[in-house]
Amino acid sequence: QLQLQESGPGLVKPSETLSLTCTVSGGSISSSSYYWGWIRQPPGKGLEWIGSIYYSGSTYYNPSLKSRVTISVDTSKNQFSLKLSSVTAADTAVYYCARHIDYYGSGALRSDWFDPWGQGTLVTVSS
């Protein structure tokens, strides 16, 4: 059974860089069928997709965060990581990692979904 687990500091100072790692167990991150993604949820608010990475290192990011986001992968450790620079209080959120399935179906309609998700980790931006 595939499981994902986020890890990293729970407190980051404003203007610094948030760094999180997602460890995948029960399956290989090098599977050719999947991307691996990061999603966040500010307290009491909805979900926001941050970006995703393929095992080869190919990435794509939410344009609203692209200038501050870097996602990388370490296949030897079955991990992928998130870095978010120049953080502010608005970046305070629960950060989730998840397997990201995306493909084009019939009629060239795109399918995107996330399953499974990690348990999430709360990152607070505060001095």
Place this chain on the structure above:
Amino acid sequence: QSVLTQPPSVSAAPGQKVTISCSGSSSNIGNNYVSWYQQLPGTAPKLLIYDNNKRPSGIPDRFSGSKSGTSATLGITGLQTGDEADYYCGTWDSSLSAGVFGGGTQLTVL
């Protein structure tokens, strides 16, 4: 403000049926597949529906999804108190080149 619009809350009695709507546009729901997630209090989201109406293994057939034009609907029959949760729709937005979610709907089983 979310790209996809969901009602903030819905409620129904145990055993009854409820539907949750998700409204978008031609750049997202209208031309891409929709997924639905259940987030129980204090837990991570869980995939309920993908490709508009497909259920992953282990999801009971009390949960169903449909899509028409630029809107999608999640249906839950035989409501149980354990269904009380926040529900989110999601899809790809071709104009934004980003995955997008609805603002979430809180389901109360009275």
